[in-house]
Amino acid sequence: MEYRVDIHVDGSVRTAMAKEGANLLEVLEEAGILLYTPCGGRGTCGKCAVRVSGGGTEPSGNERRLLGERLEKGFRLACSFAVDSDICVHIDDSGEQAVILTAGARRHVVADPPVKKKYVELPHPSLGDQRPDLERLLDHTGAESGGKGLSDLTDMGMGPETLRKLPALLRSSGYRVTTVEAWGRILSVEAGDTTANLYGTAFDIGTTTVAAYLYCLNSGKLLGAASMMNPQRKFGADVISRIDRAKASRQAADEMKNLAAECVNGLTRQLAKEAGIDVKDIYAAVFSGNTTMLHLLAGLDASGIAVSPFIPVTCRTLRLDADDLGIEMNECGQAILLPCVSAYVGADTVSAVLSSGMYERDGISLLVDIGTNGEIVLGGTDGMIACSAAAGPAFEGADITFGMGGVTGAVDSFKLQGFRYTVIGNTAARGICGSGIVDTVAALLDAGAIDETGALADERTAAGLPREVRERFTVTGGMRSFVLVPEQETGIAGPITITQKDIRGIQNAKAAIAAGIETLVAEAGISYDDIGKVFLAGGFGSTIHIGSAARIGLLPRQLADRVEAVGNASGSGASECLLSRQMLRSAEQIARKIRYVELSASRIFSEKYIENMMFM
Ligand code: FES
Structure with a gap:
């Protein structure tokens, strides 16, 4: 038996047919609608909520827990919903425009492409x-x-x-x-003479987002930049979910590789069209990204990365025929996958070190790239050490009740005075992204609404707070929480709150990053005074407010005045390697020069992590 599924999206209606018992998430995917599914469809993150009218099986326990009062408003988890009648589905989130950082501090590089x-x-x-x-x-x-x-x-x-x-x-x-x-x-x-037609692309393949750049290889001129969400994210927000999926079967591994190639090809076609060039005139593509993303792109078995002792297939630069990867460009086109340091310090970090220039800078610099894993590099011309701290996806919004990526509708800044906030895209707020979460926790700490253990003020301790702050306390999903955006100002059914559990998530994440930094400082036998510069890489590093990050203890307060955001430094590094053989050689030297420090085996890290769980 088949049922009709009317999908209301972007102001129009698409119709799909679904077999009895079909999983709604899969039905939507087949109709070309990809939802944000950080848990990979396991029914645990609550991010695939859609409004459904008509039919449907009884809500599962997870749906009741994750959706709370939204269940009564018709929301269901698409990944947990079996179609058993004709239904209408309303996708409220589809209008999200990803605000993906493509800009980075690009140095002038003399064009000498590979x-x-x-x-x-x-x-x-x-x-x-x-x-x-x-x-x-x-x-x-x-x-x-x-x-x-x-x-x-x-x-x-x-x-x-x-x-x-x-x-x-x-x-x-x-x-x-x-x-x-x-x-x-x-x-x-x-x-004939085709020398004028010589173009190349550089990619930063992130776990969440993919950024692409198109260059004229004769002049070194940037012709365009584009980005999109990584389509592999439907299998989970983190690299482990992707690896688990890829190792399930040969077919699953191929699907993961094909998704990466399709994403690259889609961006390539878009950039070529916008620049008015032929895709066949692209002869080289350079790829940066974490070790797992590059393994999946190359179709390599990434399963060794997921389990101790964390062994990748290779960390070397890979020069491959683009055709072997299913990547569209000229038939002789070359794909260059940049070198990595270890399973968890990838080419994205090598690229960031390259484009920040810290490897040739006098004195000691610190580079921090905060994502699901926080990659941290310390050093300079005399050598560098690096680690990867498992921060979890809290800063990317995945483990936060109303968390979302840095996309349209996300609250990206918050101040307690006047409860002022800003929303990406200047639309009604629909959630909160990493920088907004950090601002909120910092503001609540300053106000005394969160104590140093991370506990939200209870009825008794809140009594000393100003009335307007007290009135913002509420209960979300049975948990004490604080209202960031009241219901009447949001674009969703209900207020946007930050819960006690969300604060615990932020505590864990910030403790991991801070402990990682302190571990490297201890390994190097230096103090914060010796660090002349802090480079903050990545989208989160560019939007975060340094004062708030220092307030919650994510970054050392002593270094707050030395911080420089370097944007998508991974994309910049990939671009430099596309344009210059010398930069490609430098990337290889950097990868060899960095000594990796394994935090899971570090007693210092364990101690520092516990210390940093507190808000000082
Ligand atoms: S709950 Fe459905 S994707 Fe996570």
């Missing part, structure tokens, strides 16, 4: 010049012949297919051709 083009006009053959076609070409391009047998030619990089086409190409073009070269080899030969 893939180049060379136009040559060859002398026509004659009885006095009987050189073979390939030798004739190599003599005028400077590319070195590795030998005379076909196997040597293949080693040289001119694949058999290019060699087979060469005679016809030379003659039809009147011996005027352009070679495409990389790594000292000829990748392809094109008729």
